[in-house]
Amino acid sequence: MSAPDIILKTTPPRLPRNALDRERLLQFLDEMHERTVIAVVAPAGFGKTTLLLQWRRRWMEEQALVAWLGADAQDQPTRFVEGLLQAIRRASGRKAFDIIADQYASGIGQQVEALTALLAEIAQLQAETVLMIDDAERLPAATVHEAIQYLLLNAPANLHVVIGSRTPLPLQTSELAAKSNFAVLKTDDLRLQFDESIEILERRLGPRLDLDLRAKLHDLTEGWPVGLQLAIAKIEREADPSAAIATFSARRESLQDYFVESLFSRLPPHTTDFLVRSAILGHMNAELCEAVTGCADAAGRLDHLILETPIMMVGETSDWVRLHPLARDFLMGRFEQLPAAERVELHVRASRWLASHGRFSEAAGHALAAGDEALAHTYAAQSLWALGTEGKLAEAREWLDRIPPKVLAENVSLRLVAAWVNALGDGNAEALRISLDIANDPATSPRLLWLALRVAGGAAIYADNLGLLPQLLSRWPQLPGLIVDPLYFVAPLNCSALLTLHTGSSADVRTATAKIAAYGRAGSMRLAAASALSITGLSHLRDGHADQAEAVLRPALALAEKEDGRRSTVACLYAAVLAAALLERDQLAAAQALLANRLDVIESSYPDAILTAYRTLVRIALGQGDERRALHSLDSLDALASRRHLPRLQLHGLAERIRIHALAERSDMVGELMPLLDRLAPAFQQEDQLPLLPHYQLGASIARAYAALASHDAASANRQLDTADRLARQLQRTRDGWTVKVLRAVVARQQHADTALASLGEVLSLASLGGNARLLAETHPLAVQMAVELHRNSTGLRIVGRADQPAASPTATLPSTDQMPRQPGLLTAKEAEILKLLQEGLSNKLIARHLDISAETVKWHLKNLFQKLSAGTRRHAVDRARVLGLVVN
Template sequence: MPTLPAERTKHNDAQPVSGSLPRSAGLLLSRETLLARLSLSASAPHRLVVVQAPAGCGKTSLLQLWRRELVSVGSEVAWVGLGSDDNDILRLVDDLFAALEPIDAAITREARLLAGRGSDPEAVERMVIGLVQGIAASGREIVLVLDDAHHLHSAGAVHAVQLLIEYAPANLRCALATRTALPLFLARARAADQMLQLGPDDLRFSRDESVEFLRERLSGADDRIADRLHALTDGWPAGLQLLSVALRRRPGALPEQVERVCDPKTFSAYLEQEVLLRLAPDELRLMVCCAVPSRFNAPLGAALLGEPLGTAHCAALLGRLAGEGLFMTRTAGADDPAAWWRIHPLLRDVLRARFETWPAPERRRVHVAAWHWFAAEAQHHDAVRHAMQAGEADAAVELVEGCASELFVRGELRQLVSLVRLLPPALLSERAGLRLWMAWVEVYERRLAECARTVAQLRIDLADAPPAMRYRLTLLRGLLAVQSDDTLGAMAILPELQHAPDGADGIARAGRRNILSWLYVYRGEYERARRIQLDEEPPLVEGQVLHGTPFGALVGRCLVGLAHAVEGQMIQAERIYRDVLFEADQRGSSCVDAACMAAGLLAEVLYELNDPAAAARLVEERLDVLERVSIPDTVVRVMLVLTRARRMAGRPLDALAHLEQVEDYAQRLGLDRVMAYCLLEQFKLHAERGESEAVRDCMAQLDALDARHAGVESETLSEIMVVAERARIRLAIWDGDLQGALRRIDALWVLCERRGRIRRLAYLHLQAAVLERRLGRDDVARERTREALRIGHRLGLVRSLLDADPDALALIEMVGAEPGMDPLLAFYAQRIQASARQSQANAGSGQGAGSDSARTASLELLSPRETEIVQLLQQSMPNKKIARALGVSLDTVKWHLKNVYGKLGATGRDDVVQRLRAAGTKTGAP
C-alpha cells in the first residue's frame, strides 16, 4: 500500500515533539481519480468528507495526498491523528488546539480560555463556538482532518465533533477517516449535497494502480507479477505492501509462492509467518517493545529494551526497518535520533499480541521502563498510564499528585482532570490529597455545590492531616466562598486564614493574600485590603512570583484596584486595571483569570468616566470567557456596564437579552446578589418602556430575595437589601410617592456612608435633589446637588451623577451656573454637561447609521433556522424562550444570532428588528 503516514503528533503534556505531519518512508501513490472526487469544483467544494473503511485500506495515505494538493493551492490543513486516549473530551480539545495553532495562534485564543471550564454539553458548545469563531475570523481556508476518528465514542467527544461540523464557517472543511460508522448525525449534510463519503470499494487499487505501486517497491516487477499480486489482494493496499515486503525479504521467491492477503485477518497471519519470524532477534524484540507505547523514539526504544543497546544503535535499526517498508513512519527529523515514530495499527496489533505472550514479569518491566522514561520527560499522561499498566497504582497516584501543583501554576487544571480519569475511582476515594486537588477542579469548573460537599467530607477526613495540607483545605474553602459570593463563609475561616502554618508553600501563601484582600474589601476595610498586597512581598513558587491563577499576583493587584473602586476612587483603579490587563494579556492563558477580572473592572471605570462605547467594546469581545472564569464581583460589574451601555445606545432588547443570560448564570450557580442586580436593571429597563406589569413583577422577585436574606450579616448578601431598597425608591417615584422615596433615600444614605460606599452617596444626593425640586424645595435641591458635586469632583465621577435621574443634568447645569459657585465645582459641572452632550451625540449618530442601511436588510440572506429565530425575535421573545420554542440550546440560539448580525450588518437584536421594519420585511409566525 502507499506509505501510511502516522497521525499528527499530539501536544501531550510538556513533550518537545514536532507538530508537523509524519514523513513518509516512501513515495505516495498518486490517486488522481479519488483526488478529483475530493477536490470537485473550487466554487462548490464538499464541506464534509468521510472516508470509512477497515484498517489497511489507505485512508490516511489518501488524505495525506489530498493535503499536499490543498497546500499547493494555498489552503491550510490542520491534521489531528486520534488514538484511544483522545476519546476523552479534554484530550481531544488539546489535539485540536495543537493542530490549529501552527496555522494561526489567534484561532484558539478564546477557545483555549474556555476549554476545561467544565465538560458538560454547554461547556463543550461554548468551547466549539469559540473555536469556529476563531477560524472564521482568521479568514484562511482551512481543512480539519480527524484521522482514526473511530476512537471517538464518548458523549463529550462526539458532541464536540458534531458541533464542529454543524457550526463550521464557510472557510472550514472537515474530513474524517474512520474504520467504523461514526455516531454522528450527518443526514443534513448528505441531503444538502455537502458531504462526500468514500468506502473500501472506492479505496481499493485499480489494476493500473497496483502495477504502479509494485514497480516502485519490487525491482524487476513486471505485469505478470503485478497481476498476480493484485488478484491475491483484490487491490487491498495493506495486502499489496505486505506481499511486496515479503518478496523483498525472500530473494528468489515467486509470486505463486505467496498466499492470498486481502483482509486484516489474513494480513495478521501472513505478517507473523513471512515477515516477523524472518526478523533478527534484536530487531523483533525492539519492534515488540516499541509497540507497547502509542508512539516511540530511539531513546525510548533503548530504555524499553533494557539492554546496553545505545540510542544511536536503536535509531539506525529503526531507520533500516522503516526503509524496508515495515509499516513504520517517522514524524519529522530524519537525522534526529529523538524523532518520534508510529507503527501502523495492523502491525501494532500483531506485535501487541506477541507482547501479551511474554512472561508477566517481563511485560511489567517494559511498562515500568516506559513509566520512568515518560516521567523523566515530564510527559505525565503516558507516565501515569504505564504506571497503571505496570500494576503500580500507588505510584500512578504519586505521579498525579507530583505534577498537580505544576499544572495549577500553569493554569492547566483540565490536564489534571485528564490524568485523574486514568486512575481507579476506588483509589481516588482513598487518597485525600488527590481529592483535595479534585475539589480545586470543581471550583475551576464552577461545580460549586459538588465542591461544597467535597469540602465537607474532606474536613472530616483531613482532621489529623499535617497543618500545611489542612491549610490548603482552608484556602479552598476561601476560594469557594469567593466564587459563591459568600463573605459570611469566608468570615468563618478568617482566623485560620490569617496565619499560614510552617511548611505552607508559595501557592498557599499567595492564595491567603488574595482571599484576605477580597474579604477586607467587603468588610469596608479598604486600606487594609490594599496593604496586604502592597506591604507583603509576593510569595515565590518554584523561585518565581506566581502571576497567574486566582491566587496570583495579578489578581491581587486587581483587588487593590477594586478596593479603590468600591470607595469611588476610579482614577486610581483605572491605572491599576490597565497595567494588569496589559501584563496578563502578554503572559497568555495562564493569566486568564487576571485578564478577565482586569477587563471587567476596567470597563466599570470607563463607563463611570462616560465612555460606555469603549467599556462595551472591552468586554463584549471577552464576554463568554468572562462569564466562565470570573468571580461574581466581575460578572456584576460587566452586567451593569453592558446593560447600561446598550440602553444608552438605544438598544433595550439587547440589554434585556444580556440580562437574561446573566440571570441564567446566577440561577445556575445560586448567586442571589448577582440575581438581585439583574432584577434591578430589568426593573429600570421595563420602567423606561412603561411596562408596569413587568416592573411590579421584578419588584416582587426582589422583595422575595430580600426576605430570604433578611438579617444576614454577610456583606455580599446584605447588599441584596440595598439593591431591593434602590428598586423600592424607584417604584415610589413611579407611583408618585416622592416623600416616601426621599425617606428611603435618606435611610439608605446612612447605611452606605457607614459602609464607606462613597460613590453611591453622590448618586443618592443627586437623586434626592431631583425629588426635592419636584416638591418645590429648591434650596434643599441646590444644597444636595452641591454636595453631590463635591463628592463627585473628589472622586472623578460622571455617570454616577448622570444616572441618578433623567432630570439630574438640568440640576447640575443650574447649580453649576450659580453666582459665587466654587470655581472648581463650576468647572466640574461644565465638564459633566459637555460629557453628557457628547454621549447624546454619539447615541444619535449610531441610531442614524442603522436607519441608513435598513433597506439592505432581508430574510433572503438568512438560513431557515436563522429566519425562525428572527421571526421570534420580532415578537420581543428572549433567547431562553426562543431556545425552548425551537428545542435547541441557549448557546445555539446565541450562535445563530451572531450569524444573523453578521449577515444583516446589524449590531444587535434592536438593530435587526429596526432594519427589517424599515425595509418593510414581513415575517409571519414560525
C-alpha cells in the same frame, strides 16, 4: 541588469485596496521617521510589504522622495548597487544617478565608489529621501556585509533606509542604535491586535458576525494577518458564519493549501519530518524535541523555523516555544498519517521526558495518547494542584473527569486537590463539604488541615458564603518551617481582602493585596496573585476611582494575554473588572470589546467578577439603546445565579430590572417585581450570608427608590434614599453613595426644590476626580437634563472627567455653550468637540494634534460617535448631527 528587470525591481507592488491603516504602526513611523534605519522583521504573512507601502504613501504625502527596491538572490553587490541607483533615479527624476550607473557599470569591485557617489548625490538633493528595500532576507551575504552595511553607516542626514525582511540581517547596528538612529519592528509588533482584527472583520463581513464571533476568530488566528484573511475567505462563502467558525480547520480547503504551498513546499524534507513529529508537543524546546524526534540538531532546526516561518510562537523570557494553533492543526493531520507504532513511540518518548521534568499535565496527555491510561491517571493526579493554582481550571476538570473515583477515594490529599479544582466553579458546595469533613477530623495532620482550610475558603468565596470566612481564618494552622509554598501565607490574605471589600475599608483591602503582591505571580501564585489584583481593582471602583482601577489592571491584562491568551482564566478575570472601569469612563465600545468571547470563562469565576461583568454588559446595552439585549443579559445572569445558588446575583439582577422598568414608567411591571425583592431577604439572614445582608438592604433600598420615583411618590423615595445613604456610608461604598446623591437631587427637582442643582453640582465635582463619566447617564435621565442647566448657570464646571487625564484615555470636560449638544446626554463632551472638528473637515491626525490626544483615542471616539449617530462615514455623522441639532451650519 536588463531594463525589464530594473522596472520590476523598482516598481512597488499595489497596495491592497482593503488594507487596514493600522494607526499604531503609522504612529510608530511618525515617531521614528527621523531615524536613519528602520527594520521591519517578521515571517511571511505578517503584512511587512503592506506596511512598507503604507509608510511609502505617508512619506510621499509629506513630499519626501521614496525609492523602492525589491531584493532577490541574484543581487550580488554590483547588481544591487545598480538597482539602488535606478530606484533613486525613478524616485527623484535626476539623471545624475544614470551617470553614476554608467560610470561604474563595468567596474567590478567598485561598489564602494559607486555607493559613495550615490550617497553624495542624495545629500545634494537637499530633500528628505527614503529608500525602501523589501525581501532583504533574499540578499547574498556579500551584499549585506558590504553594500548594505556601508550604505547604513554612511547615509547622509536626509536619507532614511527602511528594510523589510523575514529574518534579521547580520548587520552591525550598535553604533546606529547608540545614536538613536536605528529602530526595529518585530513579529509581535505586526501581530494584529484585538481591535484591528475586529475592524478588519467588520469591513469584510459586516453584520454577519456579532462581536463575540469576531473575537472568537481573532482568538483562533492569534493575530496572524494571513490566518485571519484565510478565515474570512472561508466564511464569506458560507451561509452560516457561526457554523463555519465552529468547523474552521487548517486541514481543509484554502488554509490547508496555504500551509502546503507556503510551508511544506519551501522547507527541506528533513525539516518537515521534524515538524510533523514535533507537532504533538503543546510547548517545546530543543531538548524535548531532540528526545522525541531523535534529531541531534533540534536546536538548529527550531532556530531556523523561528526565523524562516510564521508558525512558531516565541516567548520573551524562556527558551520554550509553541506552534501557532492553526499550524499545529495542519501538522497534526500529517502526524496522524504516520504508522500507528511510530505515533505511539513518539508519545511515549514525550511522556517520559515531560514527567522527568515535572510537567505532569502534558505527560499525562501523551501517556493517554500512547494508550497507557493507568500512567496517564497517575501523572494527571500529580498535575491537578499546579493546574488549579495556575488558573488552568478547564484542563484540570477534564482530567478530574478521567481519574477513576476509586483513585480519589484512596488518597486524602488528592481528594482535597480535586475538591479545590471543583470549588473554583459550580462544584463549590460539594468541595466545601469534603474540605470541612477533613478539617474537622481530629486525625488530620497540620499540613492537611492547611490544605483543607484553603479549599474551604475558596469554596466559600465562590459560593458567596462570606460568613464562613472568619471562622475558617481563625483556624489557620501555624506551620513554621514546614511550608515553603507561598500560598500558605497568601490564601488567608486573599480571603481577608475579599471579606474586607464587603465589610471594611478599601485601604485595608489594598494593604492585604499589597502583601500578596510581594510574593510575585509565578508558579502556584498565578491565580492567587490575579485574584488579589482583581480585588484591588474592585476596591478602586467601590471608591469611585475608575481611573485608578484602569491604571492597575490594563498593564496586567496586556501581560496575561501575551503569556496565556485572551481566554485564559487570569486574563478573563482582569477583563471583567477593567471593562467596568472603562464603562465608568464612558468607553462603552472598549468595555464591550474586553468582554467579547470571554463571558463563559468569567462565569466560572468568583461572584464579584461575574456580577461586575454582567452589570457592565447590561449598562453597555442600555447605553447603546438596546434594552432587549440588556434584559436578555439579565435573564442569563438570573439563570446562572439560580444554578449556582447565588442570591446576591439574583438581587442585583432583580434590582436592575426594577430600575429599567421604573425609568420607562412601566408601573405594572415594577409592581410585579417588587414582591420578589422582599422574598430574597431571608437568604441573606442565614449565617453564611450575613456579611452580605447590608448589601442586600442597600440594593433593595435603591431599587425601591426607583420604584417610588416612577410612581412620583417623593416622600417614599426620600425615605428609601435615607436608608440607602446610611448603608452606603456604613459600607464605605462611595460610588453607590454618589448614585444616592444624584437620585436625591432628582427627587428635589421633582419637588421643585431650590437645592436640587447645588446638590447635583457637589456630587458631580466629586465624581469627576475619579474619571467617572457615566454617573448621570446611568442614574436618571432627568439628572442629565439638570446637568445641562447647571452648566449654563456655572460655566467651567467639570461634570464628566479630569482635564489632566493621560492622552491615551479619552477626557471629557463639559464643553462650552456653543459646543453643547442640544440633546443632553447623547454625546460626551469630548465627542462633541470631535464632532465640531469633523464638521470642519479635519483628519484624525489633525484632530489629535488639535485636542492634544492620541490618534488611537480619536479613533475610539469616532467609533462611539458613529454608533450613537447611526452613521457609517464621517460625512454621514456630520449630516446626522445636523438633523439631531447637535451642530449648526
